Amino acid sequence: MKPILHPSLVNDPLGDPGLFVQFLYEKRAFLFDLGDLSPLTNADLLKVTHVFVSHTHIDHFIGFDRFLRIVFGRDKTITLYGPENFIANVEGKLAGFTWNLVDRYEESLTLEVVEVRPDRLRRATFRAIEKFQRSDERDEPFDGGVILDEPALSVSAAILEHRVPCLGFALKEKFHVNINKDGLTSMQLEPGEWLNRLKQNIYEGASDETSVQVPVTVNGTQETQEFALGTLKEKLVTITEGQKIAYVTDTVYTPENVPRIVELVREADLLFCESPFIAEEEDRALERRHLTTRQAGLLAREAGVKQLQTFHYSKRHSHQTDLLVREAQETFRGE
Numbered sequence: 001m002k003p004i005l006h007p008s009l010v011n012d013p014l015g016d017p018g019l020f021v022q023f024l025y026e027k028r029a030f031l032f033d034l035g036d037l038s039p040l041t042n043a044d045l046l047k048v049t050h051v052f053v054s055h056t057h058i059d060h061f062i063g064f065d066r067f068l069r070i071v072f073g074r075d076k077t078i079t080l081y082g083p084e085n086f087i088a089n090v091e092g093k094l095a096g097f098t099w100n101l102v103d104r105y106e107e108s109l110t111l112e113v114v115e116v117r118p119d120r121l122r123r124a125t126f127r128a129i130e131k132f133q134r135s136d137e138r139d140e141p142f143d144g145g146v147i148l149d150e151p152a153l154s155v156s157a158a159i160l161e162h163r164v165p166c167l168g169f170a171l172k173e174k175f176h177v178n179i180n181k182d183g184l185t186s187m188q189l190e191p192g193e194w195l196n197r198l199k200q201n202i203y204e205g206a207s208d209e210t211s212v213q214v215p216v217t218v219n220g221t222q223e224t225q226e227f228a229l230g231t232l233k234e235k236l237v238t239i240t241e242g243q244k245i246a247y248v249t250d251t252v253y254t255p256e257n258v259p260r261i262v263e264l265v266r267e268a269d270l271l272f273c274e275s276p277f278i279a280e281e282e283d284r285a286l287e288r289r290h291l292t293t294r295q296a297g298l299l300a301r302e303a304g305v306k307q308l309q310t311f312h313y314s315k316r317h318s319h320q321t322d323l324l325v326r327e328a329q330e331t332f333r334g335e
Contacts (some may be wrong), residue, residue: 005173005243007270011041013311014318015174017249019272020044025196031154032169032247037063050148052155054249055166056089062213072128075107081114081147081157083165087124099131106155116147116157116167119318145264151203153242160251162289168251170264173242177202180278183236192223202237203206207250227262232315246305247276248310252286253295262303271305274312279327280318294325297331308332 002024010018016035022044023029029047033054036047045067073080080090080106090113102108108129115122125136148155151174158168177199186193195216201210208230216225246265251257251274267273277285279294291299293310300308310328317324 002178003243004176005171005245005283007200008078008244009272009309009311011036011312013321013324014094014315016062017054017274017312018060018063019247022047024144029104030171030208031067033060033249034063035059035061037066042070042086046074049076049078049224050155051078051084052157052167052169052247053080054168054247055083055162055164057088060250061089064090068093072109072202073105074106074109076161077110077112077214079114079148080166081116081155081266083159084117085116085168087113087134087137088196090126091124091132102128102131105129114147116142116159118142118159118274120285121147151200151205155332156264158260160248160257160260161254162250162252166250168193168248168261168264170268172244174203176240176242177242179234180236180238187292188216188218189236190217198232198237200228202233202239207332208233241269244268246273247272248272248299249313252289253282253291253299258299258302261299265299265305266303268305270309271300272309273300273309273328275310275324275328276312276314276317278317278323291328294331297328297333300328301334 004024006024008024010020010021017033018035019032028049030050030324031048034051055296104207108127111126113124114265121142122136123140125139125246126132128133145158146157147157148152153173156170160166161169179195193228198212206229208228210229212229212232213224214227215222245267248255248261273296274291275293275296276290278290279292282292284291296310308328313321313324
């Protein structure tokens with residue numbers, strides 16, 4: 001079965017942290033952290049609908065300007081999530097530019113900015129047409145860790161400690177809709193955008209009697225026919241468990257943080273976890289509020305994740321990245 005979510009680190013493990021997650025068959029992507037974005041193309045960034053920022057240290061937030069430059073002038077809404085004080089951080093970035101001509105743009109960018117606090121989500125809106133002035137502030141419940149809930153997926157966050165609040169994230173596909181290509185052939189159906197609509201109906205729980213418009217080829221001529229959703233599900237669809245991808249960076253191995261991380265990343269298919277320091281540097285990691293290779297491996301093993309990928313290596317270890325990888329993987333495997 002082809003996975004729908006395709007994650008990749010923005011930079012190599014010695015570079016700024018960041019995770020780019022593309023959606024198969026969709027012109028859509030999620031971005032975790034806004035560090036150095038130079039490896040991503042403009043086309044990549046234009047796919048991004050949601051940005052999840054762990055915290056606003058410079059190596060996690062310096063790319064905001066590049067991202068804004070690419071999406072500015074587009075008639076779209078982008079949602080950004082971050083820790084407490086994130087709204088003020090974004091507002092400060094926007095205030096650094098002059099917006100006296102934005103009312104002449106026919107297309108206007110809107111930024112929805114969400115602050116994840118212990119007891120609530122705090123939202124604010126910044127519209128280009130309004131010179132990015134803060135507006136529409138409101139509070140929403142923050143229950144169970146879920147900060148984004150869509151029919152097909154959810155994103156959860158845990159508030160971790162890095163001497164400032166720092167967010168860890170988990171992206172979970174609720175279930176995976178697989179299309180049987182042999183079924184398409186036997187029914188003489190052409191693949192296309194209608195398959196995304198079919199999946200959306202399934203994710204939204206539409207009844208089996210729902211009518212689905214499908215392009216078909218009859219005697220070399222394409223026409224549209226109606227099929228019941230139940231028929232298409234029976235002949236074309238296999239439903240399997242969805243993917244889970246977790247992202248944890250810039251936090252410390254303490255009795256308070258460990259259970260939060262483990263609960264967030266539990267049974268993830270793939271955990272991206274920082275490990276700046278080698279196993280023997282626990283004291284240094286504690287002082288700097290970061291993880292060691294061994295600690296990353298322990299967290300992944302306790303949470304029962306399927307695959308661990310470490311990143312955010314300290315440049316002091318640029319000559320021994322193989323050691324960073326080996327220590328984390330050996331601990332993860334229990335060796």
